[in-house]
Amino acid sequence: MEIKKENRQWxxxxxxxxxxxxxxxxxxxxxxxxxxxxxxLKNTDTNVFRAGIWKPRTRPGGFExxxxxxxxxxxKVKEETGMxxxxxxGNANHVELALKHDIDILWIGARTTVNPFVVQEIAxxxxxxxxxxxxxxxxxxxxxxxxxxxxxxxxxGITQLGxxxxxxxxxxxxxxRNKPKWHLAIELKKEFPNLPLILDPSHICxxxxxxxxxxxxxxxxxxxxxxIETHIDPDKAWSDAAQQITPAxxxxxxxxxxxxxxxxxxxxxxxxxxxxxxxxxxxxxNIIDVLADRMGIAAEIGKLKHSxxxxxxxxxxxxxxxxxxxxxGVAKGLSKEFVExxxxxxxxxxxxxxxxxx
Ligand code: PEP
Ligand code: MN
Numbered sequence: 001m002e003i004k005k006e007n008r009q010w011x012x013x014x015x016x017x018x019x020x021x022x023x024x025x026x027x028x029x030x031x032x033x034x035x036x037x038x039x040x041l042k043n044t045d046t047n048v049f050r051a052g053i054w055k056p057r058t059r060p061g062g063f064e065x066x067x068x069x070x071x072x073x074x075x076k077v078k079e080e081t082g083m084x085x086x087x088x089x090g091n092a093n094h095v096e097l098a099l100k101h102d103i104d105i106l107w108i109g110a111r112t113t114v115n116p117f118v119v120q121e122i123a124x125x126x127x128x129x130x131x132x133x134x135x136x137x138x139x140x141x142x143x144x145x146x147x148x149x150x151x152x153x154x155x156x157g158i159t160q161l162g163x164x165x166x167x168x169x170x171x172x173x174x175x176x177r178n179k180p181k182w183h184l185a186i187e188l189k190k191e192f193p194n195l196p197l198i199l200d201p202s203h204i205c206x207x208x209x210x211x212x213x214x215x216x217x218x219x220x221x222x223x224x225x226x227x228i229e230t231h232i233d234p235d236k237a238w239s240d241a242a243q244q245i246t247p248a249x250x251x252x253x254x255x256x257x258x259x260x261x262x263x264x265x266x267x268x269x270x271x272x273x274x275x276x277x278x279x280x281x282x283x284x285x286n287i288i289d290v291l292a293d294r295m296g297i298a299a300e301i302g303k304l305k306h307s308x309x310x311x312x313x314x315x316x317x318x319x320x321x322x323x324x325x326x327x328x329g330v331a332k333g334l335s336k337e338f339v340e341x342x343x344x345x346x347x348x349x350x351x352x353x354x355x356x357x358x
Contacts, residue, residue: 011196028070034077053074056111095126124156128157182217326343
């Protein structure tokens with residue numbers, strides 16, 4: 001199956017001058033928390049506001065989300081801030097409720113992507129609807145599951161697609177909550193070059209202090225953007241407290257990221273770089289030829305000197321050569337030290353060659 005340019009049109013049409021930023025709390029907790037966070041994010045690079053309404057918890061007993069009660073809060077975020085809104089859907093009922101409340105973008109969670117039955121159920125619930133769907137990688141490092149989920153949505157008629165890389169669950173990783181395993185995301189990109197690829201550093205890191213670093217790696221790999229969990233009071237968050245950051249910290253992170261140039265200028269940059277490298281290769285080949293010729297003549301001189309029993313080293317002549325070459329080199333913009341070093345090396349090699357001829 002092919003993911004085409006038109007499948008990323010939803011993102012390209014935004015005409016952003018920076019990678020897309022999806023930010024907001026892990027979970028919608030209260031109307032006040034949602035709206036306060038959204039208003040603070042409005043003044044950052046955030047384009048899409050996220051909040052989990054239904055929370056898939058690995059073990060029961062934790063906060064499982066406010067449910068449909070929170071959907072009108074997201075509608076208010078849209079009205080009051082103008083940001084688009086997104087939430088996770090985990091079954092057909094979630095889809096129906098999300099659509100009823102004008103959610104702009106849906107995402108499929110890592111625990112859903114692992115199950116083709118559920119992915120198919122959600123895809124079927126979306127028949128006849130065209131809303132962007134972002135598919136998180138499955139919790140286990142299984143590329144075909146990730147690709148397969150994207151394909152199920154495409155087959156169901158969804159034309160606006162994207163992938164979210166949130167890392168892969170692992171036992172006893174000191175550094176990550178979910179290991180990035182970058183090669184899997186790179187493989188996904190190879191398979192579907194037009195599919196927008198968004199990094200979720202929050203679930204990869206599981207902590208606040210490494211989010212910038214991991215995000216920079218994604219930019220260096222040409223990712224299209226980020227989904228970052230953001231909360232007005234991260235320490236008091238009802239879920240994923242350790243990894244959430246404040247809107248102010250998010251603004252600092254997006255300011256600190258070094259954004260790669262757009263691919264069009266990059267293509268031009270690569271073209272010029274390749275051209276200059278070819279020129280250098282030709283010149284380097286010429287340098288070798290010229291040096292080989294020069295040493296061939298040195299060998300002839302060595303033979304002559306040997307036959308006439310003349311001493312090899314004629315220091316007066318060498319200091320003349322070096323000072324002449326330095327003068328010539330400096331006139332052409334080369335440094336004195338560089339020319340001296342090169343001609344000293346040539347002199348030493350000449351003497352060795354003359355020694356060795358009989
Ligand atoms: C989330 O984004 O809050 C979430 C539950 O993510 P994941 O599916 O990646 O665990
Ligand atoms: Mn979370």
